[in-house]
Amino acid sequence: MHAAIAPDLILTNGRILTSDADNTEAEAVAVKMGRILAVGSSREIMALRGSATQVLDLRGRTVLPGLTDPHVHLADDGAASLHNIDVRDFNTNVRSIDHILEVVRAQAREVPPGTWIVGTGSPMQDFRMPEKRFPRREELDLVAPDHPVYIGFGAHVTIANSKALELAKVTKETQAPGGGAIELDAITGELTGKLVERAQYLVKSAKPPFTYEEMKEGIVFATKRALRRGVTTIHDVVTNNETIRAYQELAAEGRLPVRVSMMIRIIEAKVTPESMLNLGLKTGFGNDWIRIGGVKMSIDGGITGRVAAFSQPYADDPCRCGLIRIPREELDSTVDAYHRAGNRVCIHAIGDTAMDMALDAVDKALTANPREDHRHRIEHLGNWMITPERLARIRKLDVLPVPNVPFLHYIHDSLMECMGPERLEGAFGVRTMLESGIKLTSGSDGPGYWPADPLRDICTSVSRKIWSGATVGPEEAISVEQALRMFTINAAYNGFDERIKGSIEPGKLADLAVLAENPFTVEAEKIKDIPVDMTIVDGKVAFMHEQAVDLHH
Ligand SMILES: [Zn+2]
Numbered sequence: 001m002h003a004a005i006a007p008d009l010i011l012t013n014g015r016i017l018t019s020d021a022d023n024t025e026a027e028a029v030a031v032k033m034g035r036i037l038a039v040g041s042s043r044e045i046m047a048l049r050g051s052a053t054q055v056l057d058l059r060g061r062t063v064l065p066g067l068t069d070p071h072v073h074l075a076d077d078g079a080a081s082l083h084n085i086d087v088r089d090f091n092t093n094v095r096s097i098d099h100i101l102e103v104v105r106a107q108a109r110e111v112p113p114g115t116w117i118v119g120t121g122s123p124m125q126d127f128r129m130p131e132k133r134f135p136r137r138e139e140l141d142l143v144a145p146d147h148p149v150y151i152g153f154g155a156h157v158t159i160a161n162s163k164a165l166e167l168a169k170v171t172k173e174t175q176a177p178g179g180g181a182i183e184l185d186a187i188t189g190e191l192t193g194k195l196v197e198r199a200q201y202l203v204k205s206a207k208p209p210f211t212y213e214e215m216k217e218g219i220v221f222a223t224k225r226a227l228r229r230g231v232t233t234i235h236d237v238v239t240n241n242e243t244i245r246a247y248q249e250l251a252a253e254g255r256l257p258v259r260v261s262m263m264i265r266i267i268e269a270k271v272t273p274e275s276m277l278n279l280g281l282k283t284g285f286g287n288d289w290i291r292i293g294g295v296k297m298s299i300d301g302g303i304t305g306r307v308a309a310f311s312q313p314y315a316d317d318p319c320r321c322g323l324i325r326i327p328r329e330e331l332d333s334t335v336d337a338y339h340r341a342g343n344r345v346c347i348h349a350i351g352d353t354a355m356d357m358a359l360d361a362v363d364k365a366l367t368a369n370p371r372e373d374h375r376h377r378i379e380h381l382g383n384w385m386i387t388p389e390r391l392a393r394i395r396k397l398d399v400l401p402v403p404n405v406p407f408l409h410y411i412h413d414s415l416m417e418c419m420g421p422e423r424l425e426g427a428f429g430v431r432t433m434l435e436s437g438i439k440l441t442s443g444s445d446g447p448g449y450w451p452a453d454p455l456r457d458i459c460t461s462v463s464r465k466i467w468s469g470a471t472v473g474p475e476e477a478i479s480v481e482q483a484l485r486m487f488t489i490n491a492a493y494n495g496f497d498e499r500i501k502g503s504i505e506p507g508k509l510a511d512l513a514v515l516a517e518n519p520f521t522v523e524a525e526k527i528k529d530i531p532v533d534m535t536i537v538d539g540k541v542a543f544m545h546e547q548a549v550d551l552h553h
Helices: 042-046 074-083 097-110 137-143 162-167 200-204 212-227 241-252 275-279 328-340 352-368 388-397 405-419 430-435 454-463 480-487 489-494 524-529
Strands: 009-012 015-017 028-032 035-040 054-057 062-065 067-072 117-121 149-153 157-160 180-184 191-197 231-238 259-265 290-298 345-348 377-379 400-402 512-515 532-537 540-544
Touching: 009 042, 028 042, 035 042, 067 454, 067 480, 067 489, 074 117, 074 212, 074 231, 074 241, 097 117, 097 137, 097 149, 137 157, 137 162, 137 191, 149 162, 149 200, 157 200, 162 191, 162 200, 180 200, 191 200, 212 231, 212 241, 212 540, 231 241, 231 489, 231 512, 231 532, 241 259, 241 290, 275 328, 290 328, 328 345, 328 352, 345 352, 352 377, 352 388, 405 454, 430 480, 454 480, 454 524, 480 489
Parallel strands: 009 054, 015 062, 067 231, 117 149, 231 259, 259 290, 290 345, 345 377, 377 400
Antiparallel strands: 009 028, 028 035, 062 512, 149 157, 157 191, 180 191, 512 532, 532 540
């Protein structure tokens, strides 16, 4: 073939799972100028080869369209995932208090005295450690007497050492702020180091915040991690001007390895509710690398903190129903204003009260100004309490629920505790939703508690096997084909990107994930362990696994 039209790159001799309308499987794919040029048999594609074409022999490896994680907090949590020590049992082999202390001790030897050591633990990790408790202040003092140390376990509990408490000016006499608690030992009356809810900020705010550069490096770090799991597009919840600026700079510097659709939070954020309206910016503004994917707002709080807003009290706290952060009038008017201005709204709603408020707000905006193809999203909808009535309403309004399969994988047990089995009947009903015709995807909500890893979520959706080893709701299990589509073509649709992404078809962006094994042939519960050998973004190899030696040249 003539050099000018010959492909830049050919991947041959593989199993190409295209995720096209018929889920066609091919052997080879040709790439030119960052786009897919042709898909077919190895013989057909190799015939296109020119003198300058790079050829990669896949040796039977599986290729998927680049995966999308449609709900992450990557810019906000990236710096912490780079700079903090990681003691999450979800994510590491740390399983006991001794092991946590070992990690802290090692870090204390690494950094000069006086430097803050901040750790990231998992929510409810105390339940899962043999000691059945969190570490204590004195234990942290023993391994890091000269460093201020604190470790956050999920969003609600922080454990600090004496140095950190001292810098935060927290003593046993300190009055905890409203909605918070400073724990004192029942016998000695001394600080245990445990700070709950709003009292956590006493010590968190004593540490100097990440600098702009640290935040920017954190984004690079976290996007590279996502790339290692075949992710080529993220939908990131951004909450401030600095992260939006960092994304633009990284893209201009050629250091942004994945494509970013920004959901810009406009309430309880540094960006004001009017700002995007004032600029006249619509959803879709930007380019193939960074664009505005919508405006984000959170009606209620999180589930593990018992601040998601339910109509009935929490199972383990009969006095609480959660918290509404955006009153109905404000929600309705904000959704209406952004809907009219041509934006897509992404409304966080976890409890049933919040879910119905979100559906009501979209309903009102659409009734006042009908619009085809609005693709308004409700974040976390689809996790639980999808009654036939709600499902019918979702279909009628044509909103996109974005549930979080990792909640099922990691925290199902604690959800049971706080919500009770009745409300979790049929939870994570992925199959029911898909079969009702919803173009369903799932967001990880990572990387704060767990990494962005769609292969793990494909695995959970197919096997219904969770972190603890239990099987939950096997009747909602879906096929590998369906699960792959959730994170490829359906996620692309969710990003208004189905014409350029989400399947391996000529003309689409050449974003591809090369897996060491085929998810159709490995055991369902092992899909999460499949290594990604290579990730290609825009036709270029953006990640190559160290062990994938035979792919190197
Ligand atoms: Zn979130």
